[in-house]
Amino acid sequence: MTLHQRITKPVLDFILRQHDLLIGGASVPAEAGERLAVVDPGTGQVITSVAKGRASDIDKAVRAAHAAFESSAWRDMKPVERSRLLHRLADLVEQDMAFLAELETVDNGAPLLLTRNFFLPLVASTIRYYAGWPTRLNGETIQVSAPGDWHAYTLREPVGVVGQIVAWNAPLVLTMQKAAPALAAGCTIVLKPAELTPLTALRLGELALQAGIPEGVFNIVTGEGDAGAALVEHPLVDKISFTGSTPVGKSIMRSAADGMKRLSLELGGKSPSIVFADADLELAIPGVANAVFMNTGQVCVAGSRLFVHRKVYDQVVEGVAAIATGLPIGHGLDEGSVIGPLISQAQRDRVLGYVEQGKAAGAAVAAGGTAVGDAGFFVKPTLFTDTTPDMSIIREEIFGPVVAAIPFDDDTDLSSLVAQANATPYGLAASIWTRDLATAHRMARRVRSGTVGINSHGLLDVALPFGGAKQSGFGREYGAEGILAYTETKSVAALLGA
Incomplete structure (x- = not known):
């Protein structure tokens, strides 16, 4: 049986489409016009291609994310509205679940038994879990001992523009365990999927727009390692979240140091x-x-x-x-x-x-x-x-x-x-x-x-923090720690009187 005979028509139609970058809510070709071949690992056959983004495309995506972060459409959105949008995204993922599971299997090779019964339910539950967080990102009042009469408190604020680089072994799961908490926290995103498995990320980007997430909040640049490096080095990126190998994680740490970027790294294991x-x-x-x-x-x-x-x-x-x-x-x-x-x-x-x-x-x-x-x-x-x-x-x-x-x-x-x-x-x-x-x-x-x-x-x-020790990385995904990683604490102290 050939691959085309195995694939259902809706998934085949999607695969055969023109796949470009998602920047500022629009599908745009890579500036250099280059393409990346996508291979079905079950047959070794090339099944389609996607745009091959480079540093100039990353720059456009980051600037779109930065503008979206600064805009009132996102920064000033009420927490309950951000929660509603994430629940709507979860609805769309659940409606699209059979399609996404099949597309993930073609792209990544994982059996339908796994994508249908584990990966996609986990993706949907991850969105649902973090959809409940926007109204719960609270600071606290602090009793200070300094002389005078003070009203002191803390705020939980989104860290800003986040670069997210994911591995190829479970693309949708890895994407959503990063994207859902970042969106819930009020961050904007530039996602660089693994070059070997870009298709489900592009579909997810379409669903995010359908859910009503504002243009520029969720951007996707498909490409190779040079695109990922440009994302890490970009001065308007405030945080990098990376899942992949330990050697690449070490390289990201070195590159991120110049900009003092916040980092979450989930790396290798020998468990x-x-x-x-x-x-x-x-x-x-x-x-x-x-x-x-x-x-x-x-x-x-x-x-x-x-x-x-x-x-x-x-x-x-x-x-x-x-x-x-x-x-x-x-x-x-x-x-x-x-x-x-x-x-x-x-x-x-x-x-x-x-x-x-x-x-x-x-x-x-x-x-x-x-x-x-x-x-x-x-x-x-x-x-x-x-x-x-x-x-x-x-x-x-x-x-x-x-x-x-x-x-x-x-x-x-x-x-x-x-x-x-x-x-x-x-x-x-x-x-x-x-x-x-x-x-x-x-x-x-x-x-x-x-x-x-x-x-x-x-x-x-989704409720249990996940991450590594030693050279398996640092930072946690899932649970409360997963969303707090996309926030920073601001202390405010108001002198009310002597």
Whole structure:
């Protein structure tokens, strides 16, 4: 079956349209007239193209966002009205949900099972959650001790123009976990989607205009890394929120320093899943498998290091290997597909390169370890055993469906196990699988990561703050911290009398 036979007509019609930049509420071509090819990762075929924005286009978008921020149409909008617009956007996303899920699958490769049942519901609930915040962004009155009679208080004000740069692994989810709180706070946005997955962002921009969000408040520039760099460096941008790799995050920090831009960085991970001997294996085995194989392992919180007590090691390894072998692999639009393609040929080569490094270093392949088919960018879910701490598959983020199992014994005390779990420059997520809640909570306090799951891994809930420690970044998305990150506190002190 060809790709065009798989796609429904409304999605195909959208894909075949002319895709330009969204600046100041208008669809405009890139100034240089260049285009970027968009590839379906399930077939490897070019399906359309989008405008290739560069620094001059970023400048136009930032100036449009700055003008919108300064305008009375946005800055002076009543909180209840901003809330109404966000609820309207959520309505449109929910009405468009089947369309968006299919478009995301074509663009990103993630199976419909994932985009329909997890990604799009999370996107809608994120908008709904932050739609409730505009009327709750309050300051407080402060009792000061300075001489005189004072009325002192604080205000929560939007930070200003925000540059948002998102990764390709879950484009709509990542876009909305940034855009929804920024809009709720009263900021204006220039979004730079990942060059590999621009389509759903452009559709979202159309829906934002339909919802009544004023022109220039939400701008989208598709392009490559030079466009992202220009966004970071632009003097009218007040804050950058970035999701992506740690090396790029470090580069953004250096560039943002000159303008003292506020930063939120959600970067890489090498997360541990830790299974104790008393764990409920009927829960733990599928849990740790899903922790690394979901979205074909292209998940920043992926549990790619699997620590298992020796007493249950063989059982867990056999169970995870059986799951890895049995997961249906196929194009994301094929009903029943659970493992879709990797995002690109380069990413597949990267993942297979790590697999070969693991083999060469002496690790044993308990499942997978090879590519699948000639069309698209597929790799079998892979489980390694017989690993050592110096192997690259233990130390480095692979961003694919590859997990390495590591046994531990009765004589491995909690301090030693924590040290092994923390023996990484990353600190994004971890999970602890045990019936002993004292052990679970002791471990949770000592593992250095922004998120810890107990008998679960990588829970994403819009009310729960999410972010990393160490080189996994800083700042939090979701929850109250997610919107406060787009505000600044202003202190006001009025002298009423001596």
